[in-house]
Amino acid sequence: MLDRRSRTAGTATATGLIVKIAVLALVAGLAVWAALPLIGAEAWWALALEAAIVAIVFYTYLQRRAIPLKYLVPGTLLLIAFQILPVVMTVGTSFSNYGDGHRVGKEQAIEAIVAAGVQQTPGGATYLVAVGESADGELTLLLTDTADGSTWAGTEAGLNELDGARTDDSGRVADADGYTVWSLAELGERQGELAELAVPTGPETGIKVQGLSAFEGASTRSYDESCDCITDSATGVVWHADDQSGRFLTEDGQAALVGWRVGVGFDNYLAVLTDPDIRGPFFGVFVWNIAFAAGSVLLTFAVGLGVAMALNRPGMRGTKAYRAVMILPYAMPSFAMILMWAQMFNRDFGLVNDLLGLSVNWYGETWAARTMVLVANTWLGFPYMFLISLGALQALPADSLEAAKIDGATGFTAFRKITLPLLLVALTPLLISSFAFNFNNFNIIELLSGGAPFRSGDAIGGTDLLITYAFRQAFGSSSADYGFASAVSVFIFIIVATISAVMFRTTRNQEDVYS
Amino acid sequence: MTRTSATDRARKAPKRPKRRGPFARWAADTGWRHLVAILVVVFALIPIVYVVSAAFNPTGTLSATSLLPSGFSVNNFERLFTEDNIPFARWFFNSLVIAVPAAFISIFVSSLAAYAFSRFRFKGRRPMLLFLLLIQMFPAFLSVVALYLIFGAIGDFYPVAGLNSKLGLMLVYMGGALGVSTWLMKGFFDTIPKELDEAAVIDGAGHAQIFFGMILPLSAPIIAISGILAFVGTMNDFILASLFLTDRPEMTLAVGLKTLTAANSPASYFGVFAAGTLITSVLTVTVFMSLQRYIVSGLTGGAVKG
Numbered sequence: 001m002l003d004r005r006s007r008t009a010g011t012a013t014a015t016g017l018i019v020k021i022a023v024l025a026l027v028a029g030l031a032v033w034a035a036l037p038l039i040g041a042e043a044w045w046a047l048a049l050e051a052a053i054v055a056i057v058f059y060t061y062l063q064r065r066a067i068p069l070k071y072l073v074p075g076t077l078l079l080i081a082f083q084i085l086p087v088v089m090t091v092g093t094s095f096s097n098y099g100d101g102h103r104v105g106k107e108q109a110i111e112a113i114v115a116a117g118v119q120q121t122p123g124g125a126t127y128l129v130a131v132g133e134s135a136d137g138e139l140t141l142l143l144t145d146t147a148d149g150s151t152w153a154g155t156e157a158g159l160n161e162l163d164g165a166r167t168d169d170s171g172r173v174a175d176a177d178g179y180t181v182w183s184l185a186e187l188g189e190r191q192g193e194l195a196e197l198a199v200p201t202g203p204e205t206g207i208k209v210q211g212l213s214a215f216e217g218a219s220t221r222s223y224d225e226s227c228d229c230i231t232d233s234a235t236g237v238v239w240h241a242d243d244q245s246g247r248f249l250t251e252d253g254q255a256a257l258v259g260w261r262v263g264v265g266f267d268n269y270l271a272v273l274t275d276p277d278i279r280g281p282f283f284g285v286f287v288w289n290i291a292f293a294a295g296s297v298l299l300t301f302a303v304g305l306g307v308a309m310a311l312n313r314p315g316m317r318g319t320k321a322y323r324a325v326m327i328l329p330y331a332m333p334s335f336a337m338i339l340m341w342a343q344m345f346n347r348d349f350g351l352v353n354d355l356l357g358l359s360v361n362w363y364g365e366t367w368a369a370r371t372m373v374l375v376a377n378t379w380l381g382f383p384y385m386f387l388i389s390l391g392a393l394q395a396l397p398a399d400s401l402e403a404a405k406i407d408g409a410t411g412f413t414a415f416r417k418i419t420l421p422l423l424l425v426a427l428t429p430l431l432i433s434s435f436a437f438n439f440n441n442f443n444i445i446e447l448l449s450g451g452a453p454f455r456s457g458d459a460i461g462g463t464d465l466l467i468t469y470a471f472r473q474a475f476g477s478s479s480a481d482y483g484f485a486s487a488v489s490v491f492i493f494i495i496v497a498t499i500s501a502v503m504f505r506t507t508r509n510q511e512d513v514y515s
Numbered sequence: 516m517t518r519t520s521a522t523d524r525a526r527k528a529p530k531r532p533k534r535r536g537p538f539a540r541w542a543a544d545t546g547w548r549h550l551v552a553i554l555v556v557v558f559a560l561i562p563i564v565y566v567v568s569a570a571f572n573p574t575g576t577l578s579a580t581s582l583l584p585s586g587f588s589v590n591n592f593e594r595l596f597t598e599d600n601i602p603f604a605r606w607f608f609n610s611l612v613i614a615v616p617a618a619f620i621s622i623f624v625s626s627l628a629a630y631a632f633s634r635f636r637f638k639g640r641r642p643m644l645l646f647l648l649l650i651q652m653f654p655a656f657l658s659v660v661a662l663y664l665i666f667g668a669i670g671d672f673y674p675v676a677g678l679n680s681k682l683g684l685m686l687v688y689m690g691g692a693l694g695v696s697t698w699l700m701k702g703f704f705d706t707i708p709k710e711l712d713e714a715a716v717i718d719g720a721g722h723a724q725i726f727f728g729m730i731l732p733l734s735a736p737i738i739a740i741s742g743i744l745a746f747v748g749t750m751n752d753f754i755l756a757s758l759f760l761t762d763r764p765e766m767t768l769a770v771g772l773k774t775l776t777a778a779n780s781p782a783s784y785f786g787v788f789a790a791g792t793l794i795t796s797v798l799t800v801t802v803f804m805s806l807q808r809y810i811v812s813g814l815t816g817g818a819v820k821g
Contacts, residue, residue, distance in 0.1 A: 016723055037672040046672070067722055071631035072643075075624040075693040082690020083650060086658035086665060093660060178670075178679065180761065307555050310548040322552045324804065329559050331803035334751045335769040336792040339776050340566055343785060349578040351565055379562065382555075387810065436652045442754050447773065467657065474660050475758070482660045489657050500652050 020061065027057055053077065087493070094486035095263050097246055100479035102259045103138065104157055106241075108200075109260040110223045110230065112156035113239070113248060115198035115206025116257070117221035117232055124216040127152070128172045129209055131187055131194065132179030141199060142173035142181065143207070143214060153179075154199030154207055156258055172212075187212070230256070268487035281460040282469075289465045292373070293438040297431055299378040304385025305423070309415070312393045323390075330383035338447040341376040345448075363452045366462035373463050377444050381434070392426045393419070436499050440467045440492065466492050570793045575786025591790035602764050603791055606771035609681065609760075610750055613767060617685045618746040621692035622738060628693055629700035630726050634712065644698075651694035655687055656754045662687060663758060684759040688749050696741040703737040704730060736809045743802055743810070750799065768795055 031054045038047045060066075060073045096102075104112070127143035132153075134140050141154040144167060151173055153162040166175040175181060182190070199207040204219045220234040228241040230248055239248035239256050246262035247255040272282050307326060311319050329337070344351040345362040353359055362372045396419065404418045424431075445451060445468045451461030460469055466488055474485035561582065569580045573588035595603045631637075632644060655662065663678070666687075670677015677683055707730060715725050731738070753769045760766050766774075768791070775788040803810065 013721075013724065016721070034673070041672065043672070066637070068631040068635040068637045068640075070722075071627040071635075071726075075628040075697070078624065078686075078690050079650070079693050082662070082687055083653070083655060083658075086655070086661035087653060089661035089664065090658040093664070178674070303555060306551055310551040313545070313548060316545060316548060318549070318552075322556060324807070325556050326559055327803065327807065327810075328563060328800065331800045332563065332796045333747075333768070333792065333799050335753050336772055336795055337562060337566075339773060339788070340562055340792060342776065343577055344562065344565065346577060349580075351561070351580075351582060355561075355582065379558065383559070433652070437654075440654055440657065442656060443751070447753060471659065471754070482664075486660050489660065492657060493653060496652050497649075500649050 024058065024061060027054065090486045090489050090493075093482055094268055094490045095265060096261055096483050097259075097264045097267075098261050098483045098486075099481040101257065102246055102261050102483075104258070104260055106246075106260040108157045109246075109248070109258045111158070111200035111203075111206075112198060112258040113230055113256045114204055114219045114221045114223060115156075115200040115208070117219040117234070118198055118206040118208040118215075118217045119220055119234075120208075120210075120215045120217040126216070127207065127214040128170065129212055129214045130173040131182045131190075132173070132176055133182075134179055139193065139197060140179060141194075141197065141207070141209065141214065142176055142179065144171045144173055146171075146213075151176075156197065156199070159199050159201055159207065264483065268484045269491075271484065272487070272491070281458060285460055285464050285466055285469055288370070288463070289439060292370075292463075292465065293435050293441075295374055296377045296381060296438040296441070297435050299374060300381035300385045300434070301389075301431065303378060303382040304387075305389045307382075307386050308389035308393055309419075312390060326386055327383045329379055330387070334380055335443060335447060337380065338376060338444055341372075341379070342448050345372050345376075363449060366453055369449050369453055369463045373444055373448055376448055377438070377441070380444070381438075384434075388427060388430055389423065392423050395426070396422055432499065432502070436496055439465075439496065439499070441465065442467050442471065446471070566789050566792050566796070569786055569789035572786050572789075575784070576782045577785045578782070580785065580789075591786040592794075594787050595790050595794070598787075600763075601775070601787065603771070603794075605764050606766055606768045607795070609765060610768040613681050613685055613688070614746050614749040617688040617749050618742050621689050621745050622696060622742045624689070624692045625694075625696045625741065626700050626731065626734070626738060627726075629697050629704055630730060632697070632701045633704035634709075634722075634725075634730075644701075647693055647697055651691070655691050659754065659758060662755070666759070678759055679761055679765065680759070681765070684756060687755055687759070688752070696745060699741055700734065700737055703734050707733055739806060740809050743806060747799055747802075750795075 031050065034050055035047060038050065056077075057073065060069050063069075126146045127141075128146060130142040130144075132140045132142050134155075138155055142162060142165065143152040143154055143159075144150070145152065149167075149171060151162040151165040151167065153160050153176070162173070162176060164177050165173045168174040173181065194209045197209065201207060201216060204222055205216060206219060207214050207216045221230055221232045223230050230239045231237075237250055239250055241247075242249050243262065245259070245264075247259040249255055271278055273279060307322075311322055313319075345353075347353060347359065347361045347363070350362075352362070360368050362368045400418060400422070401414070404414050409417060442465070445463055445465050449461070449463045451464040451468050451472070453463075454461045459472070464472075470485045470488035470492070473481050473488065565580070565582055568582060568584040569575075569577075570591055571584055571587050571589070572580050573586045573590055574580075575591050575594075579585070595601060632640060666676075666678050666683050669683065670680070674680070675682055676686060711729060712725050715729060720728065750767075751769065752767075753773070756767045757770045757773075760770060763771075763774075772788060772791050772795075775784045775791065
């Protein structure tokens with residue numbers, strides 16, 4: 001009704017019109033600003049996408065027919081860009097071998113391998129070397145040309161001019177935007193990682209590191225398209241491309257250091273099922289993950305509901321004070337309090353062992369560590385359960401409780417047969433979403449136990465959840481495996497989707513909500 | 516289950532003569548309530564008392580800290596603001612600069628959508644509402660790898676919004692704008708009588724005037740609650756912030772304070788960490804306590820309405 005009438009109203013006031021024009025002008029300005037780098041980089045697809053988005057925005061706010069669109073477009077655009085697109089990309093990545101050693105395309109991989117065979121040619125350029133890690137962890141050579149002092153950033157993908165770098169007295173790059181520069185000590189320690197790193201500058205030329213300097217030269221290696229192989233004329237080694245795994249392999253199966261991205265189909269998923277090193281622990285994590293989520297919901301709900309029952313009595317003294325104290329754990333910054341709990345569970349000086357007179361090594365034993373995360377999570381979560389239980393208790397129909405009382409149901413019986421079922425009807429959706437939240441409760445595990453305890457050589461710890469395990473696979477200190485980590489994420493998606501489906505089924509009788 | 520308890524009741528009922536003394540009656544009626552409440556209050560308070568005690572502990576190490584304070588000094592607070600490698604004020608500032616606008620914009624965008632869902636009937640409305648309920652079950656950090664790649668690419672073109680930028684992180688937080696809060700607000704808007712809208716239309720108001728001039732002001736409580744929850748959620752985020760912000764002065768409180776804990780810093784930083792925690796909590800606790808009433812009704816409103 002309303003929408004039909006307001007269709008004729010349009011932009012009714014002068015202020016409204018001015019605001020509208022101003023906002024659209026701002027959008028246009030932003031669009032031009034955003035288009036410039038895209039044109040500079042000749043990224044035509046991105047430009048087309050941007051133009052489409054701007055067109056949608058302008059169309060939405062200049063037309064008068066579909067009013068709801070005007071209210072839905074901003075949120076929907078954000079939703080698509082930063083929630084739906086990442087989910088789609090995660091699924092895509094899970095079918096590839098993307099990760100350390102497989103970051104680039106095939107051509108770039110060939111160039112990098114060829115460049116690694118570079119021998120110094122007389123008169124070639126030489127550089128002073130600093131090493132930086134880019135924000136996404138890629139090793140980058142930060143080079144200063146000894147001839148003219150210009151600065152360059154080189155990766156296995158190629159060489160780019162580096163603007164805005166600060167050099168120290170010797171001329172070496174000391175500080176560059178977007179890079180974490182290694183200290184000299186670090187450079188000495190991690191020299192090994194640089195041995196195979198080379199920056200291609202042409203088909204058969206490249207820059208190679210030697211100690212703290214680098215030189216440009218010609219490579220003894222060359223790529224031959226007819227056999228899809230790389231030959232090193234100095235050593236006689238031949239690498240053949242293996243398009244299945246995205247690597248160059250020698251006759252006896254040695255892989256060249258740099259590979260490329262290929263689709264690997266369901267390999268990442270199959271690895272979970274077939275690789276015994278992964279399968280066993282993965283199944284264990286899965287079971288613990290469910291137990292942790294269910295246990296957290298049960299414990300927090302039991303404590304929260306217990307207190308709510310205790311305080312739900314009109315005329316009881318001190319309820320306000322009790323309530324104020326009890327929501328404190330909910331109001332405290334949770335990340336900091338988890339870190340605090342981590343200290344309180346310290347074996348030697350921690351408060352928990354101190355107060356209880358124990359000397360439990362909370363981080364060393366699997367079950368101690370699991371108890372620890374559950375205790376801390378109960379502390380964090382019970383106030384929320386308390387608040388919603390109290391709210392639901394007070395909203396219970398008084399007549400059914402009265403009727404139960406008249407029938408002689410008192411105390412525990414009344415609670416179990418009348419109050420609890422009625423409460424659960426109202427609270428089930430919240431309990432299920434609490435389960436879903438705890439299923440992926442990254443903070444409590446990462447900040448409290450960090451997944452500990454780890455048995456020697458195991459990649460999975462006793463308290464690891466799937467999400468912390470996937471995160472470590474992708475961004476941990478050992479080599480990054482984005483493909484596998486994405487597969488685990490997709491796996492989590494599927495579980496959570498199943499939970500949601502169950503939730504929708506159980507609450508279907510509340511359909512009127514959606515009308 | 517049902518059958519046994521019926522007989523239970525029959526057996527128990529006659530066994531309840533009023534032969535108990537006044538104390539026993541008080542204990543059965545109210546006493547246990549205080550007992551339960553006090554036990555849980557102790558449980559709730561222990562870590563908080565410990566934080567306070569650690570923050571004012573003169574030594575500042577874990578081993579010298581006990582539940583009840585053994586001394587008093589503001590040394591830890593001084594170090595928090597004076598030491599060069601603890602840019603606490605910067606961290607605090609960063610957290611606010613990210614969380615306040617992110618919460619504000621999320622709530623604004625979310626309330627727009629909630630208005631559309633509450634007041635208009637259009638094709639795809641129901642599926643969209645259900646989809647929002649579904650998508651909020653997938654937290655943004657599940658697709659961290661993809662977010663990482665996306666913002667790596669964005670950073671190539673627009674360094675202001677790439678990795679290691681506050682704007683990039685804000686965009687991720689705002690991506691989750693439509694979700695729970697949209698549902699909460701839609702529920703609240705539904706309770707505002709439609710007759711008000713119709714009266715406004717007769718007076719010549721357009722849809723925008725109805726929304727900004729009438730619905731928004733009338734919904735102040737729910738908007739405050741959604742805003743607070745979004746703000747606190749953003750303040751508490753660790754995983755995305757630790758991924759996006761790696762330069763020490765650029766960190767948020769969550770990422771920065773973690774660098775002060777045992778695994779990453781000398782033992783004497785424990786007191787400093789506690790002091791930082793205490794200052795952060797003063798902010799969040801004040802906000803919570805002042806809006807306590809709304810929070811209870813806001814959360815349960817969501818419970819009843821799905």
